[in-house]
Amino acid sequence: xxxxxxxxxxxxxxxxxxxxxxxxxxxxxxxxxxxxxxxxxxxxxxxxxxxxxxxxxxxxxxxxxxxxxxxxxxxxxxxxxxxxxxxxxxxxxxxxxxxxxxxxxxxxxxxxxxxxxxxxxxxxxxxxxxxxxxxxxxxxxxxxxxxxxxxxxxxxxxxxxxxxxxxxxxxxxxxxxxxxxxxxxxxxxxxxxxxxxxxxxxxxxxxxxxxxxxxxxxxxxxxxxxxxxxxxxxxxxxxxxxxxxxxxxxxxxxxxxxxxxxxxxxxxxxxxxxxxxxxxxxxxxxxxxxxxxxxxxxxxxxxxxxxxxxxxxxxxxxxxxxxxxxxxxxxxxxxxxxxxxxxxxxxxxxxxxxxxxxxxxxxxxxxxxxxxxxxxxxxxxxxxxxxxxxxxxxxxxxxxxxxxxxxxxxxxxxxxxxxxxxxxxx
Numbered sequence: 001x002x003x004x005x006x007x008x009x010x011x012x013x014x015x016x017x018x019x020x021x022x023x024x025x026x027x028x029x030x031x032x033x034x035x036x037x038x039x040x041x042x043x044x045x046x047x048x049x050x051x052x053x054x055x056x057x058x059x060x061x062x063x064x065x066x067x068x069x070x071x072x073x074x075x076x077x078x079x080x081x082x083x084x085x086x087x088x089x090x091x092x093x094x095x096x097x098x099x100x101x102x103x104x105x106x107x108x109x110x111x112x113x114x115x116x117x118x119x120x121x122x123x124x125x126x127x128x129x130x131x132x133x134x135x136x137x138x139x140x141x142x143x144x145x146x147x148x149x150x151x152x153x154x155x156x157x158x159x160x161x162x163x164x165x166x167x168x169x170x171x172x173x174x175x176x177x178x179x180x181x182x183x184x185x186x187x188x189x190x191x192x193x194x195x196x197x198x199x200x201x202x203x204x205x206x207x208x209x210x211x212x213x214x215x216x217x218x219x220x221x222x223x224x225x226x227x228x229x230x231x232x233x234x235x236x237x238x239x240x241x242x243x244x245x246x247x248x249x250x251x252x253x254x255x256x257x258x259x260x261x262x263x264x265x266x267x268x269x270x271x272x273x274x275x276x277x278x279x280x281x282x283x284x285x286x287x288x289x290x291x292x293x294x295x296x297x298x299x300x301x302x303x304x305x306x307x308x309x310x311x312x313x314x315x316x317x318x319x320x321x322x323x324x325x326x327x328x329x330x331x332x333x334x335x336x337x338x339x340x341x342x343x344x345x346x347x348x349x350x351x352x353x354x355x356x357x358x359x360x361x362x363x364x365x366x367x368x369x370x371x372x373x374x375x376x377x378x379x380x381x382x383x384x385x386x387x388x389x390x391x392x393x394x395x396x397x398x399x400x401x402x403x404x405x406x407x408x409x410x411x412x413x414x415x416x417x418x419x420x421x422x423x424x425x426x
Contacts, residue, residue, distance in 0.1 A: 014262055017086055018047040018096040021105035042258070050083045050108065080108065081281065082310040084117050093262040094127040096254055101132055101148040101205075109151050119155055123234030125263045129254045131241045132205040149207070149240075156231055156238045161211040163203075163225045175200040175247060178219040178227040188218050191230050191237070195256040201227055201243035219253075228253060237261050279323055282308045286330060293337065302337040305330050328354050328361070335367040344374035362401045362409045369394040369416045376423065388424065395420045 087095065095118065100106055109115035122128050132148060152158040177198050180188045188196060199219055206225040209217065219228040229240045239257050243250045289304035309330045331353040338347035348371040354364040372394035376387045395417065402413040 014042040014093045015044040016042050017092045020049040020098045021100040087117050094258040096129045106147040106151040122236035124267050125235035126267050127262045129239040156233050160207045163206045163208040176203040178221040181217040181220050192256040193260045199249035201247045202245040205242035298337045298340045305334045344371045347371040365397045369398050
């Protein structure tokens, strides 16, 4: 039968959190993350990379070294606490945990709060998919290679072990064929639906068939190997995909098992209100962002503001209303950062967030108009009608503040109105 082809159908009402644990691996996640977003037709896929140390572990309180290597096509870096709160937010159906195969990444699950939260998520009915991800260099030891398998044993009592054939395949880019486990056929269909066909992937991270109970074997190959194993835990499932090649089949397998096994409704959490400790972190991150902004390091400032705002996002509308002012402030600061960076869509989005709560927020009205001007100038392929509509909306908003009692606001509004008039008349 044909593979799952999510991109050819209407979006499936599932929200997925993709968590990337090892931030130094390079090629794999640069291929995997964009491919997942392109080919999986879920209603929402959010990708984040977690900082390997606690958010404020540096002696000087700096996060610069962790944020500096982020790029536009990579998941956003957030702290471990923010990641935990996202999982607990009650908006996700499934997790994809990528690149948790090194000692450092595995420790994030075993030694900190992240592991217990993932355990609770699965036990409550969620699906946690572990694609093996980037394989450390051939010089690394077999002990290092087995970190993910050992972690799954500690968290979910999976008694699996890597196949001795793994080391023979490490230097080869050849993909091997793995077949659905006939002896476990009913479970294969229950877990992977239409994806009952041969799959292709590297065989350098497969499991020893003798270590995997029959009911947990799903795709098997020669040399007594298992490439895909699934273990039922509580009401949910943990899925291991032993592929380090980022094959399309790995992405299809992830999609299929999430479609078949994840709950109809996202998993709710009892935690709905922001705590005082969370708010202290918001203020500390905002302060660090302000310092970066004053140094004209707008990209770094935006990342810090986003990490702080993440603490609000996980609670939807149920956070303590006393914290509303800071939430609006973070959105306003992000809009200003993106104006300075000339990221016009982002500047527009965060200004609109502020105005949805406070329609009279003058600075956000200015940012919205500035973003409209930038968008119209930068979007060469946009239609004339769209450009005129954007400019007219911006003009209408600016007319509300051109006589502001704040001289700075009134002056900037006047300058922007003059620009808009010229653009509308050309």
